[in-house]
Amino acid sequence: MEIQGLPGRLLDELGPAIAGGEIPVGAVLRSEELEARFGVSRTVVREAVRILEGMRMVASRRRVGITVQPKSDWDVFDPLVIRWRLAGADRPAQLRSLGSLRVAVEPAAAALAAVHASDDHRRELSSLAVELTMSARAADLTTFLRHDIAFHATVLKASGNEMFAHLGDTVGAVLTGRTEYHLMPHQPEPYAIRLHREVAEAICAGDGEHAEQAMRTIVTGALEELNQQLG
Amino acid sequence: MEIQGLPGRLLDELGPAIAGGEIPVGAVLRSEELEARFGVSRTVVREAVRILEGMRMVASRRRVGITVQPKSDWDVFDPLVIRWRLAGADRPAQLRSLGSLRVAVEPAAAALAAVHASDDHRRELSSLAVELTMSARAADLTTFLRHDIAFHATVLKASGNEMFAHLGDTVGAVLTGRTEYHLMPHQPEPYAIRLHREVAEAICAGDGEHAEQAMRTIVTGALEELNQQLG
DNA sequence: GAAACCAAATCGTCATACTTTTAAGCGGGC
DNA sequence: GCCCGCTTAAAAGTATGACGATTTGGTTTC
Numbered sequence: 001m002e003i004q005g006l007p008g009r010l011l012d013e014l015g016p017a018i019a020g021g022e023i024p025v026g027a028v029l030r031s032e033e034l035e036a037r038f039g040v041s042r043t044v045v046r047e048a049v050r051i052l053e054g055m056r057m058v059a060s061r062r063r064v065g066i067t068v069q070p071k072s073d074w075d076v077f078d079p080l081v082i083r084w085r086l087a088g089a090d091r092p093a094q095l096r097s098l099g100s101l102r103v104a105v106e107p108a109a110a111a112l113a114a115v116h117a118s119d120d121h122r123r124e125l126s127s128l129a130v131e132l133t134m135s136a137r138a139a140d141l142t143t144f145l146r147h148d149i150a151f152h153a154t155v156l157k158a159s160g161n162e163m164f165a166h167l168g169d170t171v172g173a174v175l176t177g178r179t180e181y182h183l184m185p186h187q188p189e190p191y192a193i194r195l196h197r198e199v200a201e202a203i204c205a206g207d208g209e210h211a212e213q214a215m216r217t218i219v220t221g222a223l224e225e226l227n228q229q230l231g
Numbered sequence: 232m233e234i235q236g237l238p239g240r241l242l243d244e245l246g247p248a249i250a251g252g253e254i255p256v257g258a259v260l261r262s263e264e265l266e267a268r269f270g271v272s273r274t275v276v277r278e279a280v281r282i283l284e285g286m287r288m289v290a291s292r293r294r295v296g297i298t299v300q301p302k303s304d305w306d307v308f309d310p311l312v313i314r315w316r317l318a319g320a321d322r323p324a325q326l327r328s329l330g331s332l333r334v335a336v337e338p339a340a341a342a343l344a345a346v347h348a349s350d351d352h353r354r355e356l357s358s359l360a361v362e363l364t365m366s367a368r369a370a371d372l373t374t375f376l377r378h379d380i381a382f383h384a385t386v387l388k389a390s391g392n393e394m395f396a397h398l399g400d401t402v403g404a405v406l407t408g409r410t411e412y413h414l415m416p417h418q419p420e421p422y423a424i425r426l427h428r429e430v431a432e433a434i435c436a437g438d439g440e441h442a443e444q445a446m447r448t449i450v451t452g453a454l455e456e457l458n459q460q461l462g
Numbered sequence: 463g464a465a466a467c468c469a470a471a472t473c474g475t476c477a478t479a480c481t482t483t484t485a486a487g488c489g490g491g492c
Numbered sequence: 493g494c495c496c497g498c499t500t501a502a503a504a505g506t507a508t509g510a511c512g513a514t515t516t517g518g519t520t521t522c
Contacts, residue, residue: 003285005474031504041476043274046505050278051285054234062504063484076397077308097394104339104395105332112331163307163328164335236505262473272507277474293473294515 003051003080006040010048013038015080018057018068020088028065029058055081082170086177092230095181098174099223103216105167106152109159110199110215114208116160122204124154129200136188141179144188149175151196155215158203178222181229192218234282234311237271241279244269246311249288249299251319259296260289286312313401317408323461326412329405330454334447336398337383340390341430341446345439347391353435355385360431367419372410375419380406382427386446389434409453413460423449 003011014034017023034045049066052058056073060066074081076097085094113121128151135144152175153168195218202211234242245265248254265276280297283289287304291297305312307328316325344352359382366375383406384399426449433442 003281007281007474030502042478043277043475046274047278047281050234050238050281054282054285060504061484062482063486063502065503072393072396075309076394078306093393097392100339100343100390100392101336101394104336108331108335159331161328161331162303162324163332165303166307238505261471274506274508291473292515293513294471294517296472 006044007048007051010034010038010040010044011051011080014048014052015057015084016087018052019081019084019090021090023068025068025070027068029068030065034066057081079169079173083173086173091177091181095174095177095226096230098170099219099226101167102171102174102219103223105164106155106171106219107212107216109156109161109164110203111208111212112160112164113155113158114203114206114211117158117203121154121158125151125158125200125203128154129197132196133193136190136193141188145175145179148196151200155199155203178226192221237275238279238282241265241269241271241275242282242311245279245283246288246315247318249283250312250315250321252321254299256299256301258299260299261296265297288312310400310404314404317404322408322412326405326408326457327461329401330450330457332398333402333405333450334454336395337386337402337450338443338447340387340392340395341434342439342443343391343395344386344389345434345437345442348389348434352385352389356382356389356431356434359385360428363427364424367421367424372419376406376410379427382431386430386434409457423452 002008014023023029031042031045031049034040034049035042038045049058049060053060055075055078057069057075058066059069076082082094082098085091117125128147132144132147132151135147149172152171156168156171157165159165195214198214199211199218202208202214233239245254254260262273262276262280265271265280266273269276280289280291284291286306286309287300288306289297290300307313313325313329316322348356359378363375363378363382366378380403383402387399387402388396390396426445429445430442430449433439433445
């Protein structure tokens with residue numbers, strides 16, 4: 001997942017710093033300065049900057065330097081950008097954006113999954129629904145979170161749409177972030193669990209309408225809860 | 232938009248070649264070979280490869296080389312990846328994926344836009360709806376396409392969700408691709424035009440339900456048409 | 463036959479020199 | 493005094509040679 005080598009280490013410094021606003025939009029960096037600051041060679045700095053440029057977070061121009069681009073240019077779908085934003089000051093905004101995206105995508109994915117899911121996926125969903133119920137009853141929030149993430153990722157994969165499938169990790173990051181956010185306060189609501197079971201059953205039964213509806217209830221509920229948390 | 236310099240030119244060769252399957256998944260390239268093939272230095276090759284690595288299209292490992300990664304790893308939301316896939320053999324699959332994504336996202340964006348759109352956005356939408364109608368009546372497909380793209384992009388921007396907003400260019404690419412695909416055969420259907428006006432009016436009036444419904448009709452229609460075209 | 467070792471291939475990093483672009487300062491002409 | 497063009501220098505862009513690190517795969521040895 002990670003970019004490796006020294007450029008990767010540089011990215012781990014620069015990316016969060018830019019996403020978190022410590023290096024503000026419009027700031028200008030110079031390669032030489034970065035070389036000195038991180039004690040690496042030109043090659044390494046250039047490669048790291050190239051990657052940031054690929055994410056549209058910076059632009060490099062001769063005789064000027066490396067300029068941090070306005071946020072509206074950033075590749076907001078890039079997994080690294082999302083992770084960096086979730087880790088910094090933009091976290092609330094990023095969670096809100098992702099919440100809306102989930103409301104749009106996950107019900108559609110559930111509907112598609114009811115039609116396109118493979119037998120393996122259907123089996124996995126059933127089993128995950130069971131494990132979800134169990135870990136909820138046991139108030140084991142850590143494994144609950146893990147199963148919850150797996151559940152949503154599986155629905156997205158089972159939709160048969162590669163773009164939906166790729167949102168699995170992102171949704172996972174949201175769920176993790178959300179759990180961290182209100183510091184795992186109470187055990188999962190039985191109502192939400194029931195809805196997850198409904199989604200799984202509907203998908204297994206090939207009932208797209210029902211799967212979509214139940215999933216919509218889940219994600220709109222999550223969004224409302226989020227908005228409440230964030231004020 | 233483009234990556235610039237020699238690495239950019241390299242990308243313009245390698246990206247489409249990989250996305251189009253001419254360089255198949257699992258293929259292994261060596262830096263030295265690429266240097267020779269394109270007559271550039273290590274520096275340039277490495278930077279281009281780093282960018283491809285950032286898109287998860289290749290992975291570079293010591294003593295083995297630069298391996299083309301399975302498609303399921305690619306950053307399918309990266310604008311460049313989308314463009315490359317639309318230009319090559321993956322075009323049908325990419326159009327289908329994007330079609331489903333539009334069905335999921337655009338109605339939600341329209342609903343949000345009805346609530347969050349700025350006055351400027353509302354004005355622009357009204358005006359675009361008018362121009363859309365006019366260019367359709369005049370059977371001027373080129374300007375129609377341009378206005379259509381602008382219309383959808385504006386709705387996405389007006390939603391106030393940065394992630395939705397970023398899909399504007401992508402949707403534009405789909406519309407362009409679609410028009411090219413069936414080679415601009417007939418003039419736009421009056422029904423579709425009417426729906427666009429409805430969306431604009433509903434957003435201006437703050438009627439989210441109606442905007443969402445009308446937009447859903449537009450994009451599901453587009454998806455059905457697409458499925459018909461692709462068989 | 464298995465385990466340890468060795469060697470070659472390839473990427474990764476560094477240092478340095480040279481090239482290209484371009485912002486900005488300078489000066490001359492109007 | 494203002495505008496236009498020329499010069500200059502600053503920064504990124506490219507090329508190249510040397511070395512380091514790592515991994516694969518064969519070879520040797522027990």
